Amino acid sequence: MKFAPQIKIPATYIRGGTSKGVFFKLTDLPEAAQQPGPVRDALLLRVIGSPDPYGKQTDGMGGATSSTSKTVILSKSEQEDYDVDYLFGQVAIDKPFVDWSGNCGNLTAAVGAFAISNGLVNPQSVPENGIATIKIWQVNIGKAIIAKVPMTNGEVQETGDFELDGVTFPAAEVQIEFIDPADGEGSMFPTGNLVDDLEVPDVGVLKATMINAGIPTIFINADAIGYQGTELQDAINSDSKALAMFETIRAHGAVKMGLINNIEEAASRQHTPKVAFVSGPAEYVSSSGKAIARQDIDLNVRALSMGKLHHAMMGTAAVAIGTAATIPGTLVNQAAGGGERSYVVFGHPSGTLRVGAEAQLYQGEWQVNKVVMSRSARVLMEGNVRVPGDVLAS
Structure with missing residues (x-):
């Protein structure tokens, strides 16, 4: 029996807030996975290591918790006046399912930094030193987010003394502003009642x-x-x-x-x-x-x-x-x-x-x-993830 060889896809493994996820540029994904659908979902499931009946995600990048079973796809924004489009996929651990119904606020802290480092932001809008203001369009819920990313000598500043409970080591502070964050259409209180x-x-x-x-x-x-x-x-x-x-x-x-x-x-x-x-x-x-x-x-x-x-x-x-x-x-x-x-x-x-x-x-x-809240983010590993090539036949 002949098996398809592994393929490799450029990716970055990042901690954002109290979560971790695998980040991709949309254009780095295999062509069949650049559009929403079963091929994309199958690819991300295989990257993370789901579904895993053992609940460990040993054969993937996931960490066997909801906080570490996450994927992000970023691209230059198609929205006027925004820098980057941010799409989040929550990968189930024991089921063959990727949930696209909501945002991840923790990984939001890493979106601006990834966008800068991967050429998704106009370099002229990023200061050599100081704070870069990155305008993010959150695709899952259709909302605006502003990330304030510290810069030092033209590079994203990741190290610092900001402490975030739930994260062991300090890092640079990233301020996040969720603009008009009411999720979905209609009232912020869908029943019309506060209680x-x-x-x-x-x-x-x-x-x-x-x-x-x-x-x-x-x-x-x-x-x-x-x-x-x-x-x-x-x-x-x-x-x-x-x-x-x-x-x-x-x-x-x-x-x-x-x-x-x-x-x-x-x-x-x-x-x-x-x-x-x-x-x-x-x-x-x-x-x-x-x-x-x-x-x-x-x-x-x-x-x-x-x-x-x-x-x-x-x-x-x-x-x-x-x-x-x-x-x-x-x-x-x-x-x-x-x-x-x-x-x-x-x-x-x-x-x-x-x-x-x-x-x-x-x-x-x-x-x-x-x-408004403050989080931090840090790149843990960058390079390529590998998955069996037959995943693209899903």
């Missing part, structure tokens, strides 16, 4: 804030489902009944948000919506052993991604948290003490994060102008 009664089989009726900002997110109160809000990963991820409960909440919330027509469709939309539970400020010890004091945070938030509690906080979910926190009456705002605010500091399993937001009520509808 809804969400009926969930075998759970009951839960109070829920369902918001489209950054990424569609369902917020519930921690105590309503038997948690304190200070839990770490093992408390949730080792409990199969808890994970099943969260998936049921996610599916029923997705229907109520109008993202899917019935709960069965949730299985083919794993990346969105997210589910998060909130509680008031309380002290705890983070996963790294760092003590988080009650007075240092406004609230605690724990969020699930791809069926598991996230080790820190997804960047897009942080956008949703920052937005909801600034809108009086949401569960997030209530957990933070209520009232008006322009930013929030929340605790997550790996530490804390500050997110600023500008929200306003306009003609009876809440709108958010932008959400």
Whole structure:
């Protein structure tokens, strides 16, 4: 039997925020994969090492978590006044599925740097030293993002002293602005309510804030489902009944948000919506052993991604948290003490994060102008990935 030889594709492996992913230039992909469709999906699945029934992604670049099973495709922007088009693919670990329904806020931190280093940005708009302002068009959700990338002697500055909880080593700070981040068409609150009664089989009726900002997110109160809000990963991820409960909440919330027509469709939309539970400020010890004091945070938030509690906080979910926190009456705002605010500091399993937001009520509808946070990014490896050539016959 004759087997197709491996092919090699230029790629860069990058940490962005608390995630890692394989980055490609669109024009570097095999021609058959330069368009959306089954060939592209099959290629990215093989690159990452999915589907893997062992759940380890040993035969690929993935790291067997939702934070490290990610792909990015970048190209010169087709949008007027933007530098780069950013397409994100969340690769399932144990299923042959790539979810294109949402953005990755963490990997956003690496998009501007990759675009500069790979010739996707007009060199005349990039300073020799200082801060390069890169205008990103997020293709998955059709939204604008501004990345402030530090430059030194004509090169992207990656090293620095900015510390990001959830990342072991310091790096250069990259400020990200999510412009008008309400995700999807229509109201930022798709039900028209800041708080809804969400009926969930075998759970009951839960109070829920369902918001489209950054990424569609369902917020519930921690105590309503038997948690304190200070839990770490093992408390949730080792409990199969808890994970099943969260998936049921996610599916029923997705229907109520109008993202899917019935709960069965949730299985083919794993990346969105997210589910998060909130509680008031309380002290705890983070996963790294760092003590988080009650007075240092406004609230605690724990969020699930791809069926598991996230080790820190997804960047897009942080956008949703920052937005909801600034809108009086949401569960997030209530957990933070209520009232008006322009930013929030929340605790997550790996530490804390500050997110600023500008929200306003306009003609009876809440709108958010932008959400701002700081992340960091660093190239880990660059060169070529290799995959068996028969993947292109998918």
